[in-house]
Amino acid sequence: MISFDESMKRLYNLEILPKETTRLPLMDSLGFVLAQDIVASYNSPEYPTAAMDGYAIKAADQALKKLKIQAINPAGAVEVPTLIAGKAIKTFTGSLMPQNSDTLIPIEFVEEKDGYILIEKEIEEGFSVREVGENFKKGEVLIEKGSIIDFAEIGVMASLNVTEVEVYEKPKVAIIATGEELLELGEEQTRPTQIRSSNNYTIEALVKKFGGEPLQFGCVGDDIHKLKEVFTIALEQSDIVVSTGGVSVGDFDFVKDIIKEHLGADVIFKGVVIKPGQHIMLAKKNQKIILALPGFAYSSTVTALLYLIPLIYKMQGVEYKHNIINATLLSNYKKKSPKTEFAPCNISLIDGKFFIDFIGKKSGTSAIMTNMLGHTALAITKPDEGDKKMGEEMKVLIYDCNFKKGGANE
Amino acid sequence: MISFDESMKRLYNLEILPKETTRLPLMDSLGFVLAQDIVASYNSPEYPTAAMDGYAIKAADQALKKLKIQAINPAGAVEVPTLIAGKAIKTFTGSLMPQNSDTLIPIEFVEEKDGYILIEKEIEEGFSVREVGENFKKGEVLIEKGSIIDFAEIGVMASLNVTEVEVYEKPKVAIIATGEELLELGEEQTRPTQIRSSNNYTIEALVKKFGGEPLQFGCVGDDIHKLKEVFTIALEQSDIVVSTGGVSVGDFDFVKDIIKEHLGADVIFKGVVIKPGQHIMLAKKNQKIILALPGFAYSSTVTALLYLIPLIYKMQGVEYKHNIINATLLSNYKKKSPKTEFAPCNISLIDGKFFIDFIGKKSGTSAIMTNMLGHTALAITKPDEGDKKMGEEMKVLIYDCNFKKGGANE
Numbered sequence: 001m002i003s004f005d006e007s008m009k010r011l012y013n014l015e016i017l018p019k020e021t022t023r024l025p026l027m028d029s030l031g032f033v034l035a036q037d038i039v040a041s042y043n044s045p046e047y048p049t050a051a052m053d054g055y056a057i058k059a060a061d062q063a064l065k066k067l068k069i070q071a072i073n074p075a076g077a078v079e080v081p082t083l084i085a086g087k088a089i090k091t092f093t094g095s096l097m098p099q100n101s102d103t104l105i106p107i108e109f110v111e112e113k114d115g116y117i118l119i120e121k122e123i124e125e126g127f128s129v130r131e132v133g134e135n136f137k138k139g140e141v142l143i144e145k146g147s148i149i150d151f152a153e154i155g156v157m158a159s160l161n162v163t164e165v166e167v168y169e170k171p172k173v174a175i176i177a178t179g180e181e182l183l184e185l186g187e188e189q190t191r192p193t194q195i196r197s198s199n200n201y202t203i204e205a206l207v208k209k210f211g212g213e214p215l216q217f218g219c220v221g222d223d224i225h226k227l228k229e230v231f232t233i234a235l236e237q238s239d240i241v242v243s244t245g246g247v248s249v250g251d252f253d254f255v256k257d258i259i260k261e262h263l264g265a266d267v268i269f270k271g272v273v274i275k276p277g278q279h280i281m282l283a284k285k286n287q288k289i290i291l292a293l294p295g296f297a298y299s300s301t302v303t304a305l306l307y308l309i310p311l312i313y314k315m316q317g318v319e320y321k322h323n324i325i326n327a328t329l330l331s332n333y334k335k336k337s338p339k340t341e342f343a344p345c346n347i348s349l350i351d352g353k354f355f356i357d358f359i360g361k362k363s364g365t366s367a368i369m370t371n372m373l374g375h376t377a378l379a380i381t382k383p384d385e386g387d388k389k390m391g392e393e394m395k396v397l398i399y400d401c402n403f404k405k406g407g408a409n410e
Numbered sequence: 411m412i413s414f415d416e417s418m419k420r421l422y423n424l425e426i427l428p429k430e431t432t433r434l435p436l437m438d439s440l441g442f443v444l445a446q447d448i449v450a451s452y453n454s455p456e457y458p459t460a461a462m463d464g465y466a467i468k469a470a471d472q473a474l475k476k477l478k479i480q481a482i483n484p485a486g487a488v489e490v491p492t493l494i495a496g497k498a499i500k501t502f503t504g505s506l507m508p509q510n511s512d513t514l515i516p517i518e519f520v521e522e523k524d525g526y527i528l529i530e531k532e533i534e535e536g537f538s539v540r541e542v543g544e545n546f547k548k549g550e551v552l553i554e555k556g557s558i559i560d561f562a563e564i565g566v567m568a569s570l571n572v573t574e575v576e577v578y579e580k581p582k583v584a585i586i587a588t589g590e591e592l593l594e595l596g597e598e599q600t601r602p603t604q605i606r607s608s609n610n611y612t613i614e615a616l617v618k619k620f621g622g623e624p625l626q627f628g629c630v631g632d633d634i635h636k637l638k639e640v641f642t643i644a645l646e647q648s649d650i651v652v653s654t655g656g657v658s659v660g661d662f663d664f665v666k667d668i669i670k671e672h673l674g675a676d677v678i679f680k681g682v683v684i685k686p687g688q689h690i691m692l693a694k695k696n697q698k699i700i701l702a703l704p705g706f707a708y709s710s711t712v713t714a715l716l717y718l719i720p721l722i723y724k725m726q727g728v729e730y731k732h733n734i735i736n737a738t739l740l741s742n743y744k745k746k747s748p749k750t751e752f753a754p755c756n757i758s759l760i761d762g763k764f765f766i767d768f769i770g771k772k773s774g775t776s777a778i779m780t781n782m783l784g785h786t787a788l789a790i791t792k793p794d795e796g797d798k799k800m801g802e803e804m805k806v807l808i809y810d811c812n813f814k815k816g817g818a819n820e
Contacts, residue, residue, distance in 0.1 A: 030615050044605075053659055135780065198565040201564050202568070401733045401811060
């Protein structure tokens with residue numbers, strides 16, 4: 001068994017090439033990872049541009065106090081008039097500045113009367129004029145290869161007229177739930193020993209949320225021949241195979257042997273000193289990954305958060321690091337094992353600070369998936385840490401911004 | 411003009427019914443909002459269940475030190491054997507506990523030899539047995555109406571065999587970019603006064619990311635007749651109309667009048683003491699919302715984050731509150747106006763703590779969308795606050811977990 005830190009190190013050090021790239025229409029690229037730099041194809045703005053509604057003037061002409069309105073210059077106009085000395089051109093937010101003008105006096109600083117403006121408040125030269133290249137300059141790299149495409153990236157690319165974008169294909173993640181006792185969603189129960197599968201559905205949703213493309217293989221039982229067949233097909237069709245169950249020490253735990261012997265994969269690690277999920281196994285076969293998670297619902301979800309998300313992003317050339325914050329305990333925490341523990345906690349954001357508690361979280365086995373509902377995060381303790389008391393700080397892994405709000409955030 | 415707090419209060423107090431509900435297959439429901447309580451339809455587990463691999467015994471029989479292995483009881487077995495006093499049944503994680511057994515002695519605590527187990531370490535009665543209802547009890551509300559469906563909710567619903575789920579329809583958000591100078595993505599530029607539109611694409615991506623269904627109306631220019639027509643159609647076809655531009659004091663800023671006079675909507679507010687975005691307007695027409703944002707790219711993006719996201723969730727019965735955290739300044743901040751300012755900052759998570767700086771953020775006009783790229787959040791100052799110095803704390807609005815990592819997170 002290796003330590004949690006060692007397991008993450010081995011994961012980050014895996015020699016895996018990113019997926020192939022593909023071109024997508026810009027508006028289909030949200031959530032993908034850029035496989036190209038985005039370079040500014042022009043200066044923005046390209047010409048001096050008005051930043052407000054007002055009058056384009058020469059700053060020095062403010063001394064005249066009264067300027068004749070020469071013309072009107074709307075944004076997007078077909079032709080931009082040239083300013084005559086001593087006059088003013090009505091100019092709007094986004095309009096190009098007229099030739100010969102150097103300053104925009106805002107509408108609020110003048111009185112308009114009988115075709116003239118009376119200057120009520122003087123401004124410095126260049127006021128409210130956006131300079132050429134103020135936003136960005138031609139040739140500048142604005143978004144680097146390896147960036148995850150979010151709404152701001154979409155906006156900037158649209159402003160550059162990037163109609164199509166080169167992205168990494170999302171890795172295909174095959175999901176297999178093992179265990180003879182498992183019933184598929186909607187399948188009829190025929191004996192009391194059967195339970196509903198949830199792992200494969202939880203992981204499918206998690207893969208969708210965190211940048212992968214799920215391939216659902218469903219519940220495949222415990223039969224070793226069936227398992228071999230399904231693992232073989234899954235590995236052929238996907239980039240990452242994720243399984244749940246069958247990695248412990250029981251007589252029917254065939255998964256670890258199938259990965260090693262049948263698939264012939266190289267084991268990166270088997271067994272990590274974590275709770276939950278100590279039996280986890282990570283293996284590599286050529287450019288593909290096999291991640292064997294434990295069977296209990298809480299265990300498989302936590303280990304998917306810890307290992308699967310970074311793997312999905314790794315295959316898109318991104319080093320995904322977990323978000324670990326400090327939070328103050330609002331209840332006591334009882335350390336249960338000399339392992340790196342990930343305990344489900346309620347997380348609140350109150351007046352800008354994070355707080356956690358364990359109220360209502362059941363401390364039974366790792367089978368309890370309801371502990372992950374709602375405003376939940378994972379409180380972390382290292383193997384050598386002891387119990388924690390109310391008021392102390394803990395490290396907490398967050399995977400989204402779904403915090404219970406209080407105080408100023410309420 | 412009203413204060414930022416007052417504007418949010420008016421938004422939260424809007425009398426808007428949630429959207430209609432619809433039934434979706436469970437695996438299509440990720441990201442939707444539940445319109446029903448999810449109630450446990452059975453006890454979980456339904457029967458006492460083994461939490462580990464080991465031997466089902468009567469705890470008292472440990473005194474015998476040596477127990478004959480009576481049978482093997484795999485998970486999901488067709489029949490569960492009944493334990494004979496003084497014997498042991500090999501039982502696996504997830505297997506039902508045999509009748510007459512009360513305890514599971516883990517495989518690691520015994521030696522198996524010639525069909526017997528030798529007890530090496532005694533355990534207390536009930537060890538490693540998951541009690542009936544330990545996870546949840548029949549009739550318990552596990553997920554409340556109004557919850558956003560995430561991976562944990564999917565998993566718990568799958569475990570309850572919820573094949574279809576009642577959710578609120580996502581609100582349709584019509585997106586209109588006004589301004590004669592705007593060119594659509596891919597459209598050919600014919601005069602220097604034209605610039606590329608980005609607002610409508612940024613907002614489309616933002617709507618997708620934050621639970622709405624975008625309806626793209628594109629760039630519609632400044633012609634008042636065209637604008638009236640497009641706003642009328644947009645309002646008919648959507649739940650929320652979002653426009654950018656045309657809300658300032660310029661001669662071609664028709665949007666505010668169209669909303670009031672042509673659409674006949676009730677103005678909830680027009681003008682908020684914020685930077686950027688002070689000209690923002692929120693209006694309501696029957697059960698529909700019109701949100702008129704300013705035209706500059708940074709302004710429209712920030713105001714969409716502030717107002718549009720809560721409106722999208724409000725229409726699904728969820729009160730979405732912003733996530734405002736404390737962060738320490740790594741560079742100075744210059745307060746620019748006596749308004750509530752939202753300044754783009756770089757955000758880092760280092761050893762569990764949040765830090766912000768303004769390095770590389772251009773402080774020009776609100777037109778600068780590149781300031782929102784990458785690890786960005788919004789540093790907030792209230793109207794009466796002054797400059798902030800390196801080392802001081804600021805309130806920061808975060809809208810996802812895309813933090814630059816350092817220290818223990820690295």
